[in-house]
Amino acid sequence: MRIHFIAIGGSAMHNLAIALHQKGYHVTGSDDTIFEPSKSRLDRYGLLPETFGWFDEKITSDLDAVILGMHAKEDNPELNRAQELGLKIYSYPEFLYEQSKDKTRVVIGGSHGKTTITSMILHVLHYHDKEVDYMVGAQLEGFDTMVHLTEENDFIVLEGDEYLSSPIDRRPKFHLYKPNIALVSGIAWDHINVFPTFDNYLEQFRIFMDSIINGGALVYNEEDNEVKELAEQLENPIRKFPYMTPEYRVEDGQTLLDTPEGEMPIEVFGKHNLNNLAGAKWICQHMGIDEDDFYEAIASFSGASKRLEKIAENSNTVVYKDFAHSPSKVKATTEAVKEQYQNRNVIACLELHTYSSLNSEFIKEYDGALDAADEAVVFYSPEALKIKRLDEISAHQILESFQRKDLTIYTNSDDFQTFLSNKDLSNSALLLMSSGNYGGLDFDQFKQKI
Missing domain, CATH: 3.40.1190.10 (Mur-like, catalytic domain)
Incomplete structure (x- = not known):
């Protein structure tokens, strides 16, 4: 079968493309930008597009199917061409x-x-x-x-x-x-x-x-x-x-x-x-x-990537990275770390990064989410609010939402990274919760310091 992926660089999409390639299908794809690790993994299997962008000439009548990713828009030229040709267009789950x-x-x-x-x-x-x-x-x-x-x-x-x-x-x-x-x-x-x-x-x-x-x-x-x-x-x-x-x-x-x-x-x-x-x-x-x-x-299961993933440890410090971003996940993850490290100082850092977490109404759902931590920090980027076209959120709104008076709030990534670099982590468990990267935090570099 000949399959073309529109938005092949997505986390799920590039894995499906590789799986079909391994199954013997002829796979092609397009995307306007592809980040790591998708980029290297597609390249390894010869599936990385030679040029980034959308090219309707890639959509030909001999394709058996087109798989459309969420990253593409409804007016995507490749999608429009596939519709004109009457090709079978699948979503990823379909x-x-x-x-x-x-x-x-x-x-x-x-x-x-x-x-x-x-x-x-x-x-x-x-x-x-x-x-x-x-x-x-x-x-x-x-x-x-x-x-x-x-x-x-x-x-x-x-x-x-x-x-x-x-x-x-x-x-x-x-x-x-x-x-x-x-x-x-x-x-x-x-x-x-x-x-x-x-x-x-x-x-x-x-x-x-x-x-x-x-x-x-x-x-x-x-x-x-x-x-x-x-x-x-x-x-x-x-x-x-x-x-x-x-x-x-x-x-x-x-x-x-x-x-x-x-x-x-x-x-x-x-x-x-x-x-x-x-x-x-x-x-x-x-x-x-x-x-x-x-x-x-x-007994030997150590967890999935970014799900309470231990990224660094020494004799008196442990650092975990977690994908938690919704209120219930943040609360459960913070409580889990405190229960596991009852005699350590638990420092919970949360980045508000998703559309929901940056919504001025939804943010009220975070009430008590960080209560289990000994120290609690929230980072968010005002730039992310602009990109998502959301109303501004003030530090006061965040304090009111989390209902924690000693909450530390950062809106500048350099300030947050300086905080991490200068923080005494002796006898501590540090928890970094985000679906983003705190405005550019180099996790590998930070791990080396530990």
């Missing part, structure tokens, strides 16, 4: 469904935890040499790509994102997968630019649960009231499997999980990650991994 129509589709959804749960499942399956197709939103140790597609594998494990499918397909991605087995980890309002009310956001998860194939299974977090209520209201003929956080304790900075064979040390920590682990265990059991084999494998 194409994944086409590739997996004859497989057992396992879809992991939720406002938080879906990348970690998907990563846990894949780690366990990989540990036991069980081959499956997959799509996950983070790079995993032992896996070359974030997408893997074959003809022969029976299962495909998909991270089910609730964000929109493409510029011309406004459906949430996870509505398109039609799962045989689904998991919902939790619901906390996010993506305010697309789902302006909580009820509207909640409705997307109801539709997702309703899309489970008859006779399929729903695994759900019964500790989340919204999830539990939706699951219990479902009338479609499926099986339901609730899960909850297992018993565990923390001793001398080590998390010990209670199992039928006794306490077992694990590398991940925090109540939210133990809850994720319980969901992953149910899914693995549905996929043929028994409980003992699950515990044997999960």
Whole structure:
């Protein structure tokens, strides 16, 4: 098959392009700019466009399909040409469904935890040499790509994102997968630019649960009231499997999980990650991994990239990087680090970077999110507000929203980086939470100082 990618440089898109190339497809693509690591990875497989930009002459009638990424706009010249020629245009999730129509589709959804749960499942399956197709939103140790597609594998494990499918397909991605087995980890309002009310956001998860194939299974977090209520209201003929956080304790900075064979040390920590682990265990059991084999494998799971990822450590300092940006994720991550390092000074730094987190109304949702930290810092760039065409946010608004009088606020990246450089991190756990980079923080350089 001949496939062309419009906006090939995206995190998900370039991984799908590589997966199809490895499957033997003829793959081409375009983008107006491509950053690392996508750029180097595409180049390694001979898929990097020779010139950046959009070129309608790349769209020819002999293409079997065009895959459209969210980075492209509705008036993209390549998209317009594909429409003129009547070519089949897929969104990313649409194409994944086409590739997996004859497989057992396992879809992991939720406002938080879906990348970690998907990563846990894949780690366990990989540990036991069980081959499956997959799509996950983070790079995993032992896996070359974030997408893997074959003809022969029976299962495909998909991270089910609730964000929109493409510029011309406004459906949430996870509505398109039609799962045989689904998991919902939790619901906390996010993506305010697309789902302006909580009820509207909640409705997307109801539709997702309703899309489970008859006779399929729903695994759900019964500790989340919204999830539990939706699951219990479902009338479609499926099986339901609730899960909850297992018993565990923390001793001398080590998390010990209670199992039928006794306490077992694990590398991940925090109540939210133990809850994720319980969901992953149910899914693995549905996929043929028994409980003992699950515990044997999960003991060596150290986390997904940028999800409570330890980036530096010495005898009295540890630094974690986390993708957390929504209020519920920030709160859970900060509490997890404090629980794990009760005798250390926990310094939590949060960058307000996403559309929702920079919205003057939504920011009120952060009330108490950083309370567990001994020291709390918020960084945001007024320039980001201008780019996103949002109303200005004052330091006073942020103080009022977080409800923490000792909160330190930075709006200049140099000032924030100076703060980090001069900060005494003795007997400390530093947590850097952002989906951005604090206006240009060089994480590798900072790690070397530790």
